Every structure is written in C-alpha cells, then in structure tokens.
Amino acid sequence: MPKYFAKVSDEHVEHIREYIKRFTAHPFAGTPTGDVLADATSSEGKMIRPRLLMMVSEYGTCRRDVQERLYKLGAIVEMTHLASLIHDDIVDDAPFRRGKPSVQHKYGKSAAVYAGDFLMSRISYYLMLEGQNRSGMILSKAVEEMCAGEIGQAMCRYQEDVTIRQYLQNIHGKTVALFMACCRIGAMESGCSEKTITQLESFGECLGYMFQLRDDLLDFTTEQTVSGKNAHQDFREGIYTLPVLLAQKKPGGMEALHPFMEKSAAGTLTGRDICEMEGLVAELGGMTETWDLIHTYQKQAEMLLEALPSREVSSSLRKLIGKLGAV
C-alpha cells in the first residue's frame, strides 16, 4: 500500500513514538508476551491513526497549547490499534501480519491474549492519569464498536446471503469507528467548534470507508509479495467483501459464485478456482463498482473539506484522499 501519510505530520511522529515507548514500558522482558509487545510496538507501523489525529487538530484554535496532550492521545490511539491487531490474530489464526509471522502464530494464544490486555490496561491507566476522560470515553465506545464489527464479521463467515448493508456495518465497526474517533478527538481536544468537530468526524468516516474498501480490493487482487499475505485470503476464509457481494447481486451472479463459496466453506478451493472466481467477479462488475463506492466517499470527503475553514493542512488532506481514491 502506498504511503498515503508519508511526510504528512512526520515531525510529530517521533514525539508520538516516544510516548508509545513510555506508555508501554513493561516488566515482561524474556517472556513470549514481552516479545509480542516488542514486536508490536517496534514495528514500522504507518501510524496512520495518530497522524490523522494530529492533522485534524490543525483546525483547532488552541492546538499549540495542547501539543503534548495530542501526542499522548496519538500514542494511545495507536496502542488501541495495536491491541486490536494482536487480539484479531488470535481469532483469525492468521499466520501473517504486516508481512511478518503473526503474534498468535509465533508466540501462541496466551502471549497474544495478555499482550493485548496489557495494552488495554495501560491505555485506561494513562487516559485516567492524564484526565483525558472525554477522549477516553470516545475511544472506549470505538473499541466497543470494533468488537461489534469483528463479531458481525465472524457471524457472516461462509454465509452466502450476507447483505451489503451487513458488510458495511461490519467494516464500520472494524475500521471506520476508530478513524472517526481519531478525528473527533483531534478536533475536540484542539478546540474546534461543535460544527467543525462533526464535519471532521464525518471526514474520518469517509476516510475509514475508503481505507477499508481499498484494503479489501487489495486482498482481492494483489500478489503475496506486495501485501505480505496470499491474495484472496478473505474469500478463502469465507469473508465475502464488497467486490464479491456486488457481483453476487447481479443477474446470474448468485448462481455463478455459489460453487466457489461452497468450496470455500468446504476448504477445497484450488488456485484455479480462485482465478476463475476473480475473473467472474471482475466480469460482473464487482471491482469497478467497489471503486465507484470509494469515489463516492472521496467526493463526500472533498465536499466536507470544502465546507471546512481553510488551513495549511487542508491541501495535505485533499492529497491524502486523492491517493486513497486513485485506481
């Protein structure tokens, strides 16, 4: 995935990394959990969520006064994301994460459970120590939505009658909620007006959808070498993403895709099946229409930016959504 956020808000990232280091200092050296935490926190994550939080805070009136507070919150949203990745790997039994062996695969369930729980306890601790209750409550609600999204997705696995509405609900929980929380927190803490906060939160919503839809498309088309995992991992695991669901809703789509879904559930998909399925979905317009939805969110995000007061950061945000919307 291209570095959408590269060079944007780079000057803040080092500060945020410092806080992550401080907030996650732990007594588990030499244990699998210690290794998990070292892995998770040292990985060259793109820091997308804290970067977004910092960028959005440029719309506020008191941004400079609350700089350190924002860095700390940036660290905490990234820790939230890390905790969710670690716990997701338990559920998925995924062998890879970010191109490296997954925590769960490498260190076992126990290490993954407690590394995630440890991060969550530190998040709570520092939010309360810093008196960041308002932002903390927004974040807790986002975590709750993340649970709901993951559960919704688990319930839909291998179900051939998943609706597009259900799919969108699931990715809203899994991904979009935390993007929205980052925007709301960045805007609120930097002193934006209630109207601007709501607009920026909606901007985060568009961005979150674009991000996840792109990610789903990426899984649908990319080779192992680029994403670090096999292409079509979702389909293999019975997670039918938008391209598949859109194709399935076309005349004849249901019948055409059924044999592949049946094989996926039975675990008997071959490489050839995957190629055929991909061809079929493309032919039925599943991929183009997913791009259409990405572009709908892009337009919406652009309109929201137009309506916001102009700031130096506005052009960076415009570029960012441009990159996310580029085919």
Add this chain to the structure above:
Amino acid sequence: MPKYFAKVSDEHVEHIREYIKRFTAHPFAGTPTGDVLADATSSEGKMIRPRLLMMVSEYGTCRRDVQERLYKLGAIVEMTHLASLIHDDIVDDAPFRRGKPSVQHKYGKSAAVYAGDFLMSRISYYLMLEGQNRSGMILSKAVEEMCAGEIGQAMCRYQEDVTIRQYLQNIHGKTVALFMACCRIGAMESGCSEKTITQLESFGECLGYMFQLRDDLLDFTTEQTVSGKNAHQDFREGIYTLPVLLAQKKPGGMEALHPFMEKSAAGTLTGRDICEMEGLVAELGGMTETWDLIHTYQKQAEMLLEALPSREVSSSLRKLIGKLGAV
C-alpha cells in the same frame, strides 16, 4: 467451596447486580459473544470482590454519601474479574468454569476474545464517565499485575525448578492484586485515612493469598463433584502449586516427584499416578505446610483487624478469615 461471604453485605449485592446489568447491556444478542456475556453476567457468581469492597468501605467516614459510587465500583471490579475469567479460558483451553462448560469450549475463541474486550471497554467507559479516575488507575494497575501473574504462571508450566518465590509472585498477580485493589478502592472512596487505607490493603493481601492457597489445595484434594473440575487439574497442566513445591523441597522430594512431573509434561499421567503423587506430597508434608502458610496469613489478617478501628463489620471480617483458615 463454602459461602464465606454469604449474608455478609447481601443488602448491597442486588444494587451491584443492577449496575452490572446496566453497564453490560449490549447489542450482541443472538451472537456467540452475546451468549458469552449472558452466561458470564447471569452466572450466580459469589460476588466476592464487590462484597469485600463494600465491607471495607464501612471503615470510612463518608460511606453513606458515596453509596451509589461504591455500588458502581463494585460492579466494575466484578466485571474486571469476569473479563479475566473469560480471557483465561482462552489460554487454558479449560473445558469447565464454575462447573459449567467454559466460554472458549462452548463458543470458541472469537466469542471469548471479544466478550472480554467488550467488558474491558465498558469498564473504561464507565470509570471515565463517572470520573472515577483514582480508583480506575488502581484497577488498571491490578489488571496489569493480573497479566504479569498469568504470564509468569505460563512461563513456569512444566518447569521442575520453579521456586516458591516465583509461585507466590504468580498468585500475587493472578489473584491477590485484585483483592488488594478492592480493599484500597473501598477504603479510599469511603474517606478512610491514608493509614487505614494501607492497613486494609494489607488485609486484602492476606485474604487474597488465603483464598488462592485454599483454592490450590482444593484442586489438590477434591473430587470432580465438588469443584466442578477434575482434581489435580493444575498438576496435570504442569502448574505446580504450593503443596507440590513444598514437598519437592524436602530431602528426597525432588527425586520422588520427578517421575510424575516428567509424565505430566509428556501427558502420560494415569489416575494411579495422580493418587501416588498425592500420597507422596501428603507424606512429605506439602499439604500441612500449605495450611501453615494459610494460617500465617490468617494471623497477620487478624492482627491487622485488631489494629483497625472497631466497626460493626469487623466481626464479619474476622469470621470470614476464620472460615478461609478452617481446615
């Protein structure tokens, strides 16, 4: 296990249960996670930790003024305990919990991960909503210790050279830390002096050790029918508890127990082996000396109670430690 806390602080329990119900109301009905949450929150748990919190608060000067606040905190410590049980079951792969099939066994890893995470997000949310930052920070630190204890225990599994010090550290994290947190929170929130808070926290420490040591002894001797799990489950899983460790430290103990530990690691223990091992540990004094340690903590707890100002609740607490110390 006898109902140590029965009738003590019963009048509060209904209020606390109401708050648990309110704080855990969820949108997951009809999903495995919803079932897990229903199971966990409806189970007739003994509510030991919130009861302890309420009892300890009787030493405070402003207890009546903060009654509702205490109920809410009681609900939150019980939710913390529930979340830890749910996540522990993932790690243990335990087929039973409280005599019923475990969450993990019945509903799978996914439901257990997200039910635990959901409870943790609600705990954070309500702590911050209610501005319970001081108590929340104590609780977060206890959760961190719980992670450390579980990790320590995992590291010690099937290790024949576990020291008594390591064992005590592990149970401190696993169990004692949350008992201490309940006492500190109950004392602090009800307006006790710093000295009384510290004394009550130490009382909680003694109680926590007594509780866990008794639990370990129970696993060491009881039949399936009473505890709802096979006796000697710990030994079978390579968790060598105090009776074993004490016996092992006796002259000839190491050599005598080695074959059984070896079989435990290899998974080849027979019912007869278990009987022999139990006989051996009893003969070497492992059980009596575990009782001795329980009684040491009992005496310490009694001395702490003596030193505290006299309250109506004092005699209940004395009875409680009497029951925990009764062979």
